[in-house]
Amino acid sequence: MEIIKNPHFDFLGKARYFIALSALFILGGLALMLTHGLAYGVEFSGGTQLILHFQSLPAVDQIRAAIDRTSPGAVSSARRSRERARCEPRLLPTTA
8 A cells, every 4th residue: 555656755955945934933933922922821820720610600700709718819810611710829928
């Protein structure tokens, strides 16, 4: 069974095209990073990320208030979609 009819491809002869294509991807990625910034997840921001599942989703303010009762000032943002809510931490100052 022959998958590729002509397996001979001149990679080195096309190196300029590949380098140009790679440079375009790198420059495009840098442009996106500079315009949109980096979105740091919980791995880099520290703390705990809660993903909560509900039968019927309450308002974001109710979720924030419930978490704020146990850990005041701990929630920096809260979002919701369909049946779940996502709460991200706020870095709290540590006391030594």
